Amino acid sequence: MRHRLNPTIALLPLALLAACSQEKSDEAAASADIASAPSDAALPDVSAVAPGVAFRFAYAFTLPVENVADVQQRHAAACGRLGLDRCRVTGMDYRQPSEGEAEGHLDLLLAPEAAPAFGREAVDLVKAAEGKVADATVSGEDAGGAIDTSHQTSRALKAEQARIEARLATRSLTRESRTELESRLTELRRELASQGETRRQAEKSLATTPVRLTYASEGLLGSGNAFTGAAKASWASLMTMLSFLLVIGGGILPWAALGLLGWFAWRGLRKSRHASEAVN
Secondary structure, three states, X not given: OOOOOOHHHHOHHHHHHHHHXXXXXXXXXXXXEXXXXXXXXXXXXXXXXOOOOEEEEEEEEEXXXXXXXXXXXXXXXXXHHHOOOOEEEEEEEEEOOOOOOOEEEEEEEEOHHHHHHHHHHHHHHHHHOOOEEEEEEEEEEOHHHHHHHHHHHHHHHHHHHHXXXXXXXXXXXXXXXXXXXXXXXXXXXXXXXXXXXXXXXXXXXXXXXXEEEEEEEOOOOOOOOHHHHHHHHHHHHHHHHHHHHHHXXXXXXXXXXXXXXXXXXXXXXXXXXXXXXXXX
């Protein structure tokens, strides 16, 4: 890899190998988050150290607000240059929540061998646009193990199916036994169909690598960090409180003013009465 990796990224292949050795137990399809590492480098080619694992890549980028849409379009164009057999756009959005903010995402399906190189190119485009990688994650599912387990299950089901069909071929069965065996045979056929679908889905996951690119503008309200969330929550609470006080004030102040005017009028009348009594 041409970029200098930080220690977390450099240890990623070892983490993947450890995860794969653990997944070689009797579990059919264990899905786990293997690595999450903010870095200025793309994720490495993990397919070489973990064959049979279906990977998902995710990148989060922060950019100057004026560059978010352009970088997103450049990433989509890079996917298009690979051709539909190696890269397809499956989802895309772009939003401007307020002035000075922009965010969006781009979902892609890549050929497994093309995903690492595409990630490097995506990071290079972001860096050229004065952006940075806020987060980079690769997760994997043991699709190969799921396929092997499904084959074993199907073999057992087919063996049982053959035994039932042999018994049904005999003429000594009672009507009740025959009905029971035919019902079980129907269940076995459904289970075999389900196992076949499981294998097809696992094989499909090995044939493509989903990649999600997320974009956010820089700045206090666009960075997406913990301080940003706290600032947004505090601002929203303040606005809610002020709105509530304005509503309450709008309802109470007219009556308070009327009461105050009545009190001044009563005091004026009282003083006038006292003055009249003093003269008399």
